[in-house]
Amino acid sequence: METKHLTCIGCPMGCQLTVKMKNKEVIEVTGNTCKKGDIYARKEVTNPTRIVTTSVPVNGGDLPMVSCKTKEDIPKDKIYDVIKSLENVCIDAPVSIGDIIISNVCDTGVDIVATKNVCVK
Amino acid sequence: MNYDLVIIGGGPAGLAAAVAARDNGIQSILIIERDKELGGILNQCIHNGFGLHTFKEELTGPEYASRFIDQVKEKNIEYKLNTMVMDISEDKIVTAMNKTDGMFMINAQAIILAMGCRERSRGALNIPGFRPAGVFSAGTAQRLVNIEGYMPGKRVVILGSGDIGLIMARRMTLEGAKVLAVAELMPYSGGLKRNIVQCLDDFNIPLYLSHTVIDIEGKERVEGITIAEVGPDRKPIPGTEIHYDCDTLLLSCGLLPENELSKAAGVAINPITSGPIVNDGLETNIDGIFACGNVLHVHDLVDFVSQEAANAGKNAARYIQGQTSNETKEIQVKAEDGVRYTVPCTIRPEVMDDNLCVRFRVGQVFKNSAIAVYFDNELISKRSKQVMAPGEMEQVILLKKKIEEYPNLSEITIKIEEA
Ligand SMILES: Cc1cc2nc3c(=O)[nH]c(=O)nc-3n(C[C@H](O)[C@H](O)[C@H](O)COP(=O)(O)OP(=O)(O)OC[C@H]3O[C@@H](n4cnc5c(N)ncnc54)[C@H](O)[C@@H]3O)c2cc1C
Ligand code: SF4
Numbered sequence: 001m002e003t004k005h006l007t008c009i010g011c012p013m014g015c016q017l018t019v020k021m022k023n024k025e026v027i028e029v030t031g032n033t034c035k036k037g038d039i040y041a042r043k044e045v046t047n048p049t050r051i052v053t054t055s056v057p058v059n060g061g062d063l064p065m066v067s068c069k070t071k072e073d074i075p076k077d078k079i080y081d082v083i084k085s086l087e088n089v090c091i092d093a094p095v096s097i098g099d100i101i102i103s104n105v106c107d108t109g110v111d112i113v114a115t116k117n118v119c120v121k
Numbered sequence: 122m123n124y125d126l127v128i129i130g131g132g133p134a135g136l137a138a139a140v141a142a143r144d145n146g147i148q149s150i151l152i153i154e155r156d157k158e159l160g161g162i163l164n165q166c167i168h169n170g171f172g173l174h175t176f177k178e179e180l181t182g183p184e185y186a187s188r189f190i191d192q193v194k195e196k197n198i199e200y201k202l203n204t205m206v207m208d209i210s211e212d213k214i215v216t217a218m219n220k221t222d223g224m225f226m227i228n229a230q231a232i233i234l235a236m237g238c239r240e241r242s243r244g245a246l247n248i249p250g251f252r253p254a255g256v257f258s259a260g261t262a263q264r265l266v267n268i269e270g271y272m273p274g275k276r277v278v279i280l281g282s283g284d285i286g287l288i289m290a291r292r293m294t295l296e297g298a299k300v301l302a303v304a305e306l307m308p309y310s311g312g313l314k315r316n317i318v319q320c321l322d323d324f325n326i327p328l329y330l331s332h333t334v335i336d337i338e339g340k341e342r343v344e345g346i347t348i349a350e351v352g353p354d355r356k357p358i359p360g361t362e363i364h365y366d367c368d369t370l371l372l373s374c375g376l377l378p379e380n381e382l383s384k385a386a387g388v389a390i391n392p393i394t395s396g397p398i399v400n401d402g403l404e405t406n407i408d409g410i411f412a413c414g415n416v417l418h419v420h421d422l423v424d425f426v427s428q429e430a431a432n433a434g435k436n437a438a439r440y441i442q443g444q445t446s447n448e449t450k451e452i453q454v455k456a457e458d459g460v461r462y463t464v465p466c467t468i469r470p471e472v473m474d475d476n477l478c479v480r481f482r483v484g485q486v487f488k489n490s491a492i493a494v495y496f497d498n499e500l501i502s503k504r505s506k507q508v509m510a511p512g513e514m515e516q517v518i519l520l521k522k523k524i525e526e527y528p529n530l531s532e533i534t535i536k537i538e539e540a
Binding site for chain 2: 006007008009013014015033050051052053054055057063064065067069076079080083097115116117
């Protein structure tokens, strides 16, 4: 049996969760105050995901950089791959919120989209 | 120049206040912003986690700001960018300056203060050693990385576990820097739980509680940092030093409401929040001058900023339309036993909203405790909370109906008690 300790991020309480696992299966979650903590713990130990945010340079814009994000969450272990795939990316102004910067980034099925409007200089 | 309402600051507070004032019938509104764009600090907060309460989805800072900027534009609310307010007077004359108009004055019927806050500087922290390059406030680093696209350093130590520092620990790690440690003077973190998990734990960055920076090496540029544990007296304990070779120190040691303008106008400031003392309508001691957002008290969630600002906008509209009178009775709201302050500080039962939200922070971590509300000496409500920490804002709702049952009420006290 394996035990993992987590902090629930579901609300400011930040309950300290203990997850008991056997053969990669969750046996028991304790320490949570509400159902949300249980759901969070099960996902976090089996399939943790995150939204990744960063910014990329813009050509000819009124701002030098445009912020962007993965449109949905991606597996946590792909965070660095996603950042790497943006390394040499530079896009042309104008940019609008929601514009796709990279589609299906690292085969996650998720697009990277702009989160800011940048006008032409 | 004459405007019914002048709003100082075009961040989330100023924007939401403007929208609410327009929705409540005010036509002549001017927002003044010193930066080159609207949105305030949100423009550099490119991470997600904004707007969960308001929009039921997780937005990034710029996306959240754009929802309000769009409303301001749709409603044709006037704004001036690259314009700095230099002075406001008690009789509500606003003096501002920009490159095209030079110095100019505006007569306002009402003013909303929405200037936000600034970071505590190193001077306020008293770290010994030289002042080499490579020491940045976390917010400055955030601006450099996210807006200018410039990385301040490669090996980083962060002092202070406020949210900006935590967010920057992750941001700089993703951009290829090595974040060696976060040191926090207090025995608890000042940041949100979520940020500790997703910005430090995710990247195995150690957080040292009850630690501080005791030495900065390097003359031209930072070359090394030494941290040490502190005792209950907050003095370093010999023998606990940890040394890091690094080129950058980020300071994330809290925010201070920016109230130089307010003070010069004679607005009374609460020494605990460093923000104005306000009543339930978010009006300061000067009639017709209102405050909201981080200039009033430091917020961690922008949703609460927008709610508070909408309230300020609505009340400023009422004031301009002559719907408020100063002849109403005021009840003091007192913060005691673990509650550091409350916003508002006074309420006017005759004109207050039906459900009034009183926000506050606690002074230390409380476990298995309760928030108690007293009307004079009578306990009115008690709500248990498993954990309360200074880093998270708390609230109680006061009902007008309930207050009306106590015609002789003189003060309301909010305190922390055993559950
Ligand atoms: C790094 C960081 C991370 C955060 N993360 C989150 C998060 O994940 N989720 C969340 O909900 N909230 C978060 N917040 C909190 C939220 O962003 C703030 O509470 C909110 O932006 C405050 O809004 P404001 O309008 O009061 O202040 P600001 O956004 O600071 O706006 C004030 C504006 O006033 C202008 N101004 C000041 N003085 C003058 C003058 N004299 N003349 C003209 N203009 C002036 C400034 O230029 C600025 O644009 C974060 C805050 C920071 C700093
Ligand atoms: S378990 Fe429930 S109460 Fe505890 S932190 Fe998670 S969401 Fe909040």
